[in-house]
Amino acid sequence: MSRxxxxxxxxxxxxxxxxxxxxxxxxxxxxxxxxxxxxAVAIALRDRWRRQRLPLELARxxxxxxxxxxxxxxxxxxxxxxRLARLTDAPFLKIEASKFTEVGxxxxxxxxxxxDLVEAAIRLVKDERRERVADRAAAAAEExxxxxxxxxxxxxxxxxLGREGRDRLRRDLREGKHESREVELEVADERxxxxxxxxxQGMEEMGIDLxxxxxxxFGGPKKKRVKLPVSDARPLxxxxxxxxxxxxxxxxxEAIRRAEETGIVFLDEIDKIAGREGARGxxxxxxEGVQRDLLPLVEGTTVKTKYGMVKTDxxxxxxxxxxxxxxxxxxxxxxxxxxxIRVELDALTEADFIRILTEPEHSLPKQAxxxxxxxxxxxxxxxxxxxEIAKAATEVNRNLENIGARRLHTILxxxxxxxxxxxxxxxxxxxxxxRAYVDRSLGELVRNHDLSRFVL
Numbered sequence: 001m002s003r004x005x006x007x008x009x010x011x012x013x014x015x016x017x018x019x020x021x022x023x024x025x026x027x028x029x030x031x032x033x034x035x036x037x038x039x040a041v042a043i044a045l046r047d048r049w050r051r052q053r054l055p056l057e058l059a060r061x062x063x064x065x066x067x068x069x070x071x072x073x074x075x076x077x078x079x080x081x082x083r084l085a086r087l088t089d090a091p092f093l094k095i096e097a098s099k100f101t102e103v104g105x106x107x108x109x110x111x112x113x114x115x116d117l118v119e120a121a122i123r124l125v126k127d128e129r130r131e132r133v134a135d136r137a138a139a140a141a142e143e144x145x146x147x148x149x150x151x152x153x154x155x156x157x158x159x160x161l162g163r164e165g166r167d168r169l170r171r172d173l174r175e176g177k178h179e180s181r182e183v184e185l186e187v188a189d190e191r192x193x194x195x196x197x198x199x200x201q202g203m204e205e206m207g208i209d210l211x212x213x214x215x216x217x218f219g220g221p222k223k224k225r226v227k228l229p230v231s232d233a234r235p236l237x238x239x240x241x242x243x244x245x246x247x248x249x250x251x252x253x254e255a256i257r258r259a260e261e262t263g264i265v266f267l268d269e270i271d272k273i274a275g276r277e278g279a280r281g282x283x284x285x286x287x288e289g290v291q292r293d294l295l296p297l298v299e300g301t302t303v304k305t306k307y308g309m310v311k312t313d314x315x316x317x318x319x320x321x322x323x324x325x326x327x328x329x330x331x332x333x334x335x336x337x338x339x340x341i342r343v344e345l346d347a348l349t350e351a352d353f354i355r356i357l358t359e360p361e362h363s364l365p366k367q368a369x370x371x372x373x374x375x376x377x378x379x380x381x382x383x384x385x386x387x388e389i390a391k392a393a394t395e396v397n398r399n400l401e402n403i404g405a406r407r408l409h410t411i412l413x414x415x416x417x418x419x420x421x422x423x424x425x426x427x428x429x430x431x432x433x434x435r436a437y438v439d440r441s442l443g444e445l446v447r448n449h450d451l452s453r454f455v456l
Contacts, residue, residue, distance in 0.1 A: 020046050023087065030083050030362075031076045032355045037343045040067050041084050044316060044341065048262065051314075063313060066298065066338055068270070069320040070328065071345025074404020077320040081266040089128070090262040091121035091255075097319075098272040100290050110293045114303035114310050117263045121255035122307065129251070130242040137242035144237050145230060146170060148183035179231040186223050187236065252307035263315040267294075271321030274330035291332045298338045348404050353390035356405055357381075364412050365433075372419060376427030379419065388438040389415065392446050415441045 018026075023042035024035075031038070044065055051062050069077045078094060085092030093116050100108050130137065146169055172178060228236070273287040273294075297303075300313030319339055328336065348356075357365055365381045372379045393407040413420075415438055419431060431437075 018045070018049075018087065023084075026087055027080060027083055030360050031079050032359060033348070033352055034076050034080065034345050037069055037071075037077070037080055037345050040341050040343045041080055041318070045084060045088065048314075048316070052261075060313075063300065064316045065341050066317040066319070067341045067343065068328065068339035069318065069343055069345055070323050071320075072322050072324075072347055072402055072404060074402075074406040075345045075348055076405070077345060078266060078268065081264065081318045081320075085264045088262065089124065090264050091117055091124055091259050092264050092266070093117045093120055094266040094268060096268050096272075097270045097290070097294075100273075100293070110290070110297050111303045113265055113267075113297060114259075114312055114315075115305045117259045117265060117315065118255060118305050118307055118310050121259040121263065122251060125251050125255045125258060126243075126246075129246040130239070133242050133245040136245055137238055140241040140245075141234060141237040142170070142173065144241070145173060145183065145234065148185070148233070149173070149178060149181065149230070151184075173230070180229050182227045182229055183233050184225055184227050185233050185236065186225050188223060256305075256308055256310050259315070260311050261314055265315055265317050267317060267319040269321055270319040270331070271323045271326045274321075274323075274326035274328075288332060291335050295332070295334050295338070298335065347402065350390050350394040353393050353405070353408060354387060356408060357386045357390060364408055368412060368416055372416070375424045377419060377422075378430045379416070380430075380432050382432055382434040384435040385433040385438050388435045388442075392438065392442050395446055411442065414445065417441075 020039065020042035023045055024038045027038045027042070044067060047065065051059050054062060069080075071077060082092060082094065084090075093113065095113060095116070100110055146166060149169060150166070169178075273290045297312050298317050300311065302309050302311050317339070328342070357363055365386065369379045369381070389408070389411055393411045396411070397403065397407050415433065418441070419426065419429075422429075
């Protein structure tokens with residue numbers, strides 16, 4: 001059979017043009033360094049498109065090569081996985097392995113991973129469909145707003161707004177002159193009775209929506225009329241009109257397909273569920289139980305969701321952990337075998353911090369400058385100022401716990417604290433963050449380890 005296993009969608013065609021080299025180049029725009037990890041995820045993503053070109057029988061047997069990232073916190077593990085999902089608009093779920101408990105104990109069960117992934121896919125599909133009809137939905141929402149406004153009385157004149165003429169009303173609406181005007185709108189009453197059932201697997205999806213389950217008894221979703229300003233009514237009408245222009249009935253089907261074929265699950269802190277070698281009891285028994293519960297999900301199983309059955313056979317799992325105490329060999333052998341691709345991420349150096357502050361399109365200094373610019377404050381960072389910030393972050397990481405690039409957030413916020421607090425009072429100011437400025441803001445904090453521990 002030579003026919004492709006699956007008909008290509010628009011998103012599949014997008015992946016077609018992304019070679020592993022191009023994927024790495026895209027990741028380089030947002031994540032500094034970690035070339036080995038980028039190459040691994042780029043190949044894994046390309047393999048998805050390759051699988052869709054295979055004969056149907058062979059495609060069913062070709063499973064994704066799951067990846068295990070090993071490295072300290074704050075070096076880019078999560079960001080690589082998140083950017084990979086955004087690159088192809090794939091359903092993405094980040095979850096911490098330490099949040100789960102073994103079946104039979106109160107807490108989250110691992111099947112909730114599949115359910116949450118489908119929910120992410122539902123939101124993704126809905127957003128995409130709304131985007132396709134955005135212009136038509138905006139026009140329809142505007143007409144609906146005009147209908148509502150024509151019924152309202154202008155408190156300034158005491159006459160119906162509609163008497164001013166629909167064209168003039170439309171012009172005023174587009175110019176923002178009626179944003180605070182209230183209109184009456186019918187919305188769904190979300191105060192519906194529910195029953196929660198406690199089960200050994202936790203509380204996921206155990207809330208029973210009585211009106212949905214028994215529409216003949218409860219008469220379907222209830223509506224209520226509320227008065228809202230135009231600024232709040234517009235997004236509600238826009239969403240309503242967009243949903244009316246799309247086929248909502250096919251959303252779950254498409255979402256499940258996307259979750260099954262392109263879903264990415266980032267399983268963080270997997271080292272926290274690894275039992276210590278030689279352990280025979282205590283918490284290590286529970287950790288091993290969670291691993292065994294995870295195993296069928298990663299191997300490929302079918303999970304029931306409220307939208308239908310979802311298969312995890314071709315979901316890409318990317319696990320990550322620091323493995324400071326536990327080792328990869330402390331995971332049960334069966335789970336180790338489900339992550340054949342293993343990459344070790346490098347700890348970040350001072351030079352890496354400088355690159356993180358300067359190279360990404362939306363680097364932290366650019367974000368900070370834009371935020372303060374909203375208050376009319378012009379902030380620029382000199383080269384020696386950024387070098388001093390990187391140096392301070394490196395020193396604090398070395399003397400205290402190494403949290404990688406996350407330390408830059410704390411350092412930068414401390415440097416800019418005085419300016420940020422001034423806010424609009426400093427409008428018109430032009431400030432350069434140079435070495436001297438950084439030293440004044442951080443000098444004593446960095447040198448005093450006790451202060452660093454509590455402030456930085």
